[in-house]
Amino acid sequence: MDYDRLVGADARPYRILGWFLTWFVLIVALSTIAGLHGWPWRLTELQEYLLRHPRDNWLFNAFSIYSLRESDTRKTTNVVYVGGSVCMESLPSDDWMSSTLTTRLSTPARFVSVCSPYQNFADEARIAHALGAFDGILILGTEPVFFSKAPDRQFQARPDQGSKVETDTSTFPYRHSCAALPMTQG
Amino acid sequence: MNVTVLSDVLQFWQVAPRALKQATARALREGPTSLHRHRIRKYRDLDYEDVADKFIKKYWTSADANEAFRRETIRTATTSGNRVALVEIPNDAALLGLFDPIRADCRQRVERIVNDYSVDYLQPQSRSTWTKIDFFDTHHLSPAGREKFASILADLLVPLMHRDLVAEKE
Numbered sequence: 256m257d258y259d260r261l262v263g264a265d266a267r268p269y270r271i272l273g274w275f276l277t278w279f280v281l282i283v284a285l286s287t288i289a290g291l292h293g294w295p296w297r298l299t300e301l302q303e304y305l306l307r308h309p310r311d312n313w314l315f316n317a318f319s320i321y322s323l324r325e326s327d328t329r330k331t332t333n334v335v336y337v338g339g340s341v342c343m344e345s346l347p348s349d350d351w352m353s354s355t356l357t358t359r360l361s362t363p364a365r366f367v368s369v370c371s372p373y374q375n376f377a378d379e380a381r382i383a384h385a386l387g388a389f390d391g392i393l394i395l396g397t398e399p400v401f402f403s404k405a406p407d408r409q410f411q412a413r414p415d416q417g418s419k420v421e422t423d424t425s426t427f428p429y430r431h432s433c434a435a436l437p438m439t440q441g
Numbered sequence: 442m443n444v445t446v447l448s449d450v451l452q453f454w455q456v457a458p459r460a461l462k463q464a465t466a467r468a469l470r471e472g473p474t475s476l477h478r479h480r481i482r483k484y485r486d487l488d489y490e491d492v493a494d495k496f497i498k499k500y501w502t503s504a505d506a507n508e509a510f511r512r513e514t515i516r517t518a519t520t521s522g523n524r525v526a527l528v529e530i531p532n533d534a535a536l537l538g539l540f541d542p543i544r545a546d547c548r549q550r551v552e553r554i555v556n557d558y559s560v561d562y563l564q565p566q567s568r569s570t571w572t573k574i575d576f577f578d579t580h581h582l583s584p585a586g587r588e589k590f591a592s593i594l595a596d597l598l599v600p601l602m603h604r605d606l607v608a609e610k611e
């Protein structure tokens with residue numbers, strides 16, 4: 256192969272071919288790896304989920320929980336509403352609820368809604384655990400269809416852990432993989 | 442991997458979260474419009490009897506575990522010093538009958554929980570007439586139903602919060 260010619264102006268087609276092949280191989284390799292892990296579908300689901308339920312994600316929840324934890328909750332009357340899509344879509348903004356309650360009570364009141372991303376009772380139990388003490392009222396949605404949900408489809412305990420799931424609330428905002436309560440399923 | 446490819450990949454990772462953020466902000470800005478259009482399309486041709494059947498089948502296998510988790514949530518919250526109130530999510534009155542096989546059992550479970558932990562039970566269902574116009578399906582509220590529910594919930598919450606305030610002063 257004439258390398259002198261390759262590095263000169265005549266090498267342009269080879270460079271283009273090399274660039275194309277690099278991208279092709281890269282895309283195929285990444286797609287294969289990602290596809291094996293179900294990433295394209297998960298990403299689509301995530302985007303869809305965020306678009307449909309902008310309030311209903313862990314970033315919002317983490318922010319809500321963090322703001323509750325960091326602020327001086329003794330100065331206000333707090334209501335935290337935990338629920339799934341029904342609960343979240345059933346309410347106007349937290350600000351509207353807060354101002355309505357403040358007006359009716361004539362004292363500062365704060366309403367914070369936190370959604371359980373997997374919309375099941377196990378998830379809500381974890382949120383309650385993460386909330387800790389906020390000196391207020393915790394509202395929980397209750398309805399037959401909620402009792403029909405798979406109780407813990409996202410957080411199944413490993414067989415070697417028996418009915419217990421690893422407990423680690425030291426990390427905050429807590430991660431899916433570690434935030435869990437030691438509890439026994441009924 | 443050459444430098445050009447690497448820089449393109451890096452740029453993609455910078456742009457992708459921004460695009461997602463912008464899309465989320467757009468959804469937030471548009472508010473319920475896009476969500477409701479989606480819901481209306483999704484539930485327009487739904488066979489509610491079929492849906493109810495599925496819920497009922499799943500209920501009998503999941504209810505015990507769900508009750509245990511619900512109890513755990515209440516224990517956790519009360520141990521932290523918080524008060525708990527359960528709220529019954531309203532349903533389309535015309536479709537309530539579809540859930541009759543499980544409603545009685547569910548009510549018993551909830552009443553047991555309410556009695557065991559002395560928690561409040563808010564029931565907006567009986568505070569208003571809930572019709573098809575208030576829902577997209579059997580239980581997801583439309584904008585009209587949402588306004589009604591929020592107002593009733595605020596009505597129900599005020600006495601509880603007032604009671605707390607009085608107790609604190611005493």
